[in-house]
Amino acid sequence: MTGDFRIKAAGDSGLVVEFADRIDTAVSARVLELDRAVVAARIGGVLETLPTYRTLFVRFDPLAADAGSLEDRLRALAAAATGEARPGRLWRIPVAYGGVHGEDLEHVAREKGMSTGDVVRLHSSTIYHVYMLGFVPGYAYLGGLDPRLHISRRMNPRLRTPAGMVAIGGQQAAVQSIAAPSGWHMLGCTPVRLFDMRREKPFLVQPGERVTFEPIDAARFERLDALAGRGEKILEPEA
Amino acid sequence: MSALVVVAPGPLSTLQDSGRWGHLRNGVTPAGAMDMIALAAANLLVGNPPGEAAIEFTLAGDTLELDAEGARIAIAGDAAITIGGAAASPWRSFSLKRGDRVQVGALRRGARGYLAVAGGFATPMELGSRSTHVRSGLGGGPLRAGDRLPLARGAAAGGGDVAIDPAALPYLDGAIRVVLGPQDDRFTAEGIATFLSGEYALTAEADRMGYRLDGPEIEHRDGFNTISDTILTGSIQVPGTRKPIVLMADRQTTGGYPKIATTATASLPTLAQMKPGDRLRFAAVGVAEARALLARQVEAMRALPAALRPVLRDASTLTSEALLATNLIDGVVGPDA
Numbered sequence: 154m155t156g157d158f159r160i161k162a163a164g165d166s167g168l169v170v171e172f173a174d175r176i177d178t179a180v181s182a183r184v185l186e187l188d189r190a191v192v193a194a195r196i197g198g199v200l201e202t203l204p205t206y207r208t209l210f211v212r213f214d215p216l217a218a219d220a221g222s223l224e225d226r227l228r229a230l231a232a233a234a235t236g237e238a239r240p241g242r243l244w245r246i247p248v249a250y251g252g253v254h255g256e257d258l259e260h261v262a263r264e265k266g267m268s269t270g271d272v273v274r275l276h277s278s279t280i281y282h283v284y285m286l287g288f289v290p291g292y293a294y295l296g297g298l299d300p301r302l303h304i305s306r307r308m309n310p311r312l313r314t315p316a317g318m319v320a321i322g323g324q325q326a327a328v329q330s331i332a333a334p335s336g337w338h339m340l341g342c343t344p345v346r347l348f349d350m351r352r353e354k355p356f357l358v359q360p361g362e363r364v365t366f367e368p369i370d371a372a373r374f375e376r377l378d379a380l381a382g383r384g385e386k387i388l389e390p391e392a
Numbered sequence: 393m394s395a396l397v398v399v400a401p402g403p404l405s406t407l408q409d410s411g412r413w414g415h416l417r418n419g420v421t422p423a424g425a426m427d428m429i430a431l432a433a434a435n436l437l438v439g440n441p442p443g444e445a446a447i448e449f450t451l452a453g454d455t456l457e458l459d460a461e462g463a464r465i466a467i468a469g470d471a472a473i474t475i476g477g478a479a480a481s482p483w484r485s486f487s488l489k490r491g492d493r494v495q496v497g498a499l500r501r502g503a504r505g506y507l508a509v510a511g512g513f514a515t516p517m518e519l520g521s522r523s524t525h526v527r528s529g530l531g532g533g534p535l536r537a538g539d540r541l542p543l544a545r546g547a548a549a550g551g552g553d554v555a556i557d558p559a560a561l562p563y564l565d566g567a568i569r570v571v572l573g574p575q576d577d578r579f580t581a582e583g584i585a586t587f588l589s590g591e592y593a594l595t596a597e598a599d600r601m602g603y604r605l606d607g608p609e610i611e612h613r614d615g616f617n618t619i620s621d622t623i624l625t626g627s628i629q630v631p632g633t634r635k636p637i638v639l640m641a642d643r644q645t646t647g648g649y650p651k652i653a654t655t656a657t658a659s660l661p662t663l664a665q666m667k668p669g670d671r672l673r674f675a676a677v678g679v680a681e682a683r684a685l686l687a688r689q690v691e692a693m694r695a696l697p698a699a700l701r702p703v704l705r706d707a708s709t710l711t712s713e714a715l716l717a718t719n720l721i722d723g724v725v726g727p728d729a
Contacts, residue, residue, distance in 0.1 A: 161573050161574035162571055162573055163573065163574045163622065163627075163651075164571050164624060164627075164654030164655065164656065164682065165682035165683050165686060166624075166657060167622075167654070169574045169621070169622065171574075174619065175619070200414070201413065201414050201416055202416075202417060203416040203417045203646075205619075205621040205646060206619050206621065207619055210621070210622035216686065216687055220680075285620075286417065286419040287646030288644055288645070288646060289528050290415070290419045290420045290421075290528050291419055330419070331529065348418075350519075355519070
């Protein structure tokens with residue numbers, strides 16, 4: 154039993170269970186364990202949950218659920234969530250690095266005093282933890298970037314970056330799920346669509362799963378991109 | 393296929409329903425109508441469920457033309473309207489025939505109005521909703537000239553047209569009710585007092601994503617950087633400028649500024665009708681009071697069908713029998729008169 158969390162009201166239709174004020178995989182494990190517990194408990198009036206780095210948001214129908222008793226229920230479930238480690242599925246995401254696919258690769262290498270090959274090796278040899286999805290549909294916040302690649306954001310954000318952009322910013326890494334503005338450094342592009350309405354399951358990676366990157370050449374990128382462009386699934390997760 | 397054709401769009405018109413809920417965990421913004429009361433009123437006038445998709449127009453409406461045998465539409469919002477060139481009143485339904493042109497002009501009051509069609513629009517459902525979220529591309533984009541909005545049911549529904557008195561709509565007057573938190577502990581006691589006592593005005597940066605407010609500066613405790621977490625429709629965050637931002641329907645799902653308070657659901661429609669330059673104050677309520685306010689509002693919305701009044705087709709045929717038959721007199725000299 155661990156009582157080191159607190160529950161706060163988020164308006165009349167939400168409760169937030171907050172575990173700690175830091176980003177690490179142990180805190181994330183507790184958030185995700187509570188998320189599974191709340192979903193499994195099928196509490197009347199609970200509409201949906203949203204796990205983030207250190208909080209679980211629970212949205213409920215205020216006219217169907219009593220906030221007080223829901224809070225008691227969450228308190229019990231949160232106390233039981235000890236942060237049992239449960240390694241999620243691994244997605245090995247193919248990336249074409251540099252050139253037209255990664256316009257900032259050389260800049261990052263210069264900034265960090267290493268070769269572009271070193272940047273690619275450091276970036277693609279790490280296994281990242283998916284903390285949460287947010288910002289835009291399917292956008293995954295990845296933790297675990299090698300400290301040698303920590304870098305401040307671009308002075309000037311790009312107003313439009315493509316879906317599939319693989320980028321780093323601050324201490325984080327990300328894969329862009331749809332075209333969107335971004336101030337992060339673009340290392341490469343993946344043909345994998347993290348979000349595609351045409352698939353039976355439109356969202357690919359989920360919080361608690363793991364992501365790593367596999368360098369591919371431009372020709373392979375083109376082949377896979379053509380398949381993905383037709384709505385075909387080009388990536389399966391590993392257990 | 394039967395359609396309403398966009399001849400000339402207003403400044404920002406989009407299709408919106410009750411929102412794309414259930415996908416917050418995947419980063420999907422709910423979007424949906426900013427003012428659920430006015431959306432429900434427009435739908436009620438044409439016999440639709442309250443959350444059916446309708447056109448939400450901003451400050452001024454659209455010019456549309458019917459390409460179908462007939463259709464019934466309704467407009468919620470104090471806009472100047474012409475139908476087939478003749479002036480008409482909002483807050484009622486109209487039975488259109490092929491080629492009829494509806495021109496919805498500027499709103500005399502409020503920021504957003506709704507145009508609903510009997511049976512609803514037949515645009516594709518995406519993740520359970522027809523709501524437009526421009527940033528993610530879900531639900532299409534803003535209306536453009538030449539767009540054909542497919543109608544789910546081409547023919548006009550039976551029965552006569554109806555009207556409603558907008559005074560019957562349960563908007564909350566006075567201060568915008570908020571529940572403090574979830575990060576009120578990131579502000580000093582003075583900062584919270586400033587937030588609750590100050591008068592704020594909507595700046596020009598006020599759209600479906602959020603309203604940037606101008607007014608007294610709110611003091612943080614321990615800076616303004618936080619770890620990104622959930623943002624709600626109605627979350628009030630205070631960034632480094634120390635001026636609050638109220639996040640609205642098209643907000644992101646997650647973000648990283650401290651949230652001093654969350655707007656009570658019952659106050660969201662009032663907020664939705666504010667425009668740049670409008671002034672407001674915030675008043676803190678407890679969760680139980682916010683819930684009670686919402687329960688009363690929902691109750692009043694459920695009672696609205698009883699407030700519908702028939703509209704006579706042609707004023708020259710008015711007779712006392714017809715008035716009695718349609719119960720119109722009751723509406724004029726009823727208990728509220």
